[in-house]
Amino acid sequence: MSDYQRIRIPGACYFFTVVTWRRKPVFIDDARVSLFREALRKVKASRPFQIDAMVILPDHLHCIWRLPEDDADYSGRWREIKKAFSRQIDTTTNARNERLVWQRRFWEHTIRDADDWRRHVDYIHYNPVKHRLAQRPSDWPWSSFAGAVKKGWYDAEWGATPPSHIIDMEHE
Numbered sequence: 001m002s003d004y005q006r007i008r009i010p011g012a013c014y015f016f017t018v019v020t021w022r023r024k025p026v027f028i029d030d031a032r033v034s035l036f037r038e039a040l041r042k043v044k045a046s047r048p049f050q051i052d053a054m055v056i057l058p059d060h061l062h063c064i065w066r067l068p069e070d071d072a073d074y075s076g077r078w079r080e081i082k083k084a085f086s087r088q089i090d091t092t093t094n095a096r097n098e099r100l101v102w103q104r105r106f107w108e109h110t111i112r113d114a115d116d117w118r119r120h121v122d123y124i125h126y127n128p129v130k131h132r133l134a135q136r137p138s139d140w141p142w143s144s145f146a147g148a149v150k151k152g153w154y155d156a157e158w159g160a161t162p163p164s165h166i167i168d169m170e171h172e
Contacts, residue, residue: 011069014064027061052121052144053121053148055145065077119165
């Protein structure tokens with residue numbers, strides 16, 4: 001068993017990587033992505049949080065959340081999101097009564113400051129290009145990139161070339 005301990009700070013901002021079971025391509029079409037988005041909405045309605053950025057790839061996703069000032073329970077939210085989505089796409093379970101849709105754990109990083117936040121937002125939006133799923137971030141349909149362009153965070157052509165400040169980042 002690992003000695004890894006998660007950092008839990010009420011009201012903090014966190015970057016997450018969540019991976020499907022054995023990297024199986026679960027997010028294969030708009031219908032599957034819609035089911036996942038519905039699971040997010042359902043959990044957000046009962047346990048609020050803000051999503052700053054997100055990208056959904058076939059076998060994993062990345063996102064940045066901001067939690068309410070008095071709350072640090074991102075693990076509980078992920079558990080409920082994973083359960084709500086899994087129930088919609090797979091009815092079979094293993095001996096532990098688990099649906100084999102997700103890896104059991106997820107990876108998180110506490111965002112330290114504005115520069116750290118920006119690097120992680122850029123990492124999220126560039127990820128489909130990194131994985132050769134799109135030529136530019138604007139080409140990938142399951143991303144918050146278009147919304148970020150509307151907010152003025154990016155030019156629509158951003159990411160046609162690799163951003164040098166995220167080349168050393170590896171959160172897969």
